Amino acid sequence: MGIRTIQGRMAARAEGDVVVFVIGMRVNKFRAVRDWWPVARAMPRMLKELSGDPDSGLIGVQPMIAGARVVCFVQYWDSKEKLLAYASAPDREHRPAWAAFNRRARAAGGGVGFWHETYVVPAGSYESVYVAMPEFGLGRATGVVPVGRRGESAAERLA
Structure with a gap:
């Protein structure tokens, strides 16, 4: 079962x-697993917490890979106040x-x-416009x- 492609021209409902x-x-040193693995594991926990709280302000997330070393998440929020409240x-x-990231980063040497x-x-x-695409980005959110x-x-x- 794959992701359903929506035919026609669509726009985000936002x-x-x-x-x-x-x-x-960005993984700078692949062998420095102790540096990057905890960072990689932290984001799914945060996203699970946010997606389980309908009042968090997070309205959607689009994961992306940008080459062999970079993983990122484009997040869509309903307000900067809720984003900042979560961060603090x-x-x-x-x-x-x-x-924990700051402690490790100081000692890690840029891994x-x-x-x-x-x-x-x-x-x-x-x-936005999406042509023959599954819901993606803001349209997914x-x-x-x-x-x-x-x-x-x-x-x-x-x-």
């Missing part, structure tokens, strides 16, 4: 502001994982790299609708 959070790791909550998975980027995208400042409901061209969808 409405309102969207926060896009890109987070990833002492009783959630992120804070202890971040503290693993880490980054994140946050974009707050106001309503009317994003658009919010569902999809036929392009005509959003506008036939990118300019119309951004209006």
Whole structure:
């Protein structure tokens, strides 16, 4: 059973502001498993915690591989406030994982790299189109609708 491809032209159902959070790791030294394996294991725990909490603000995640060394997750959030609240909550998975990463990174010598980027995208400042694709990216996070409901061209969808 594969992922269902949706025929036709579709657009993300998203409405309102969207926060896009890109987070990833790069394995700098494959043999330094002690450096990168704990980082790789932390993200699934955080995503499980967030997906189990409908009030967390996380509306969807798209995992991606960017070459042999880089894994990242494009996350879609309903507000920057909820993203920041999760990042700083002492009783959630992120804070202890971040503290452990910082301790290991200081002693590790660069076996693993880490980054994140946050974009707050106001309503009317994003658009999407998916042709003969399964739900993907923002469309996976919010569902999809036929392009005509959003506008036939990118300019119309951004209006």
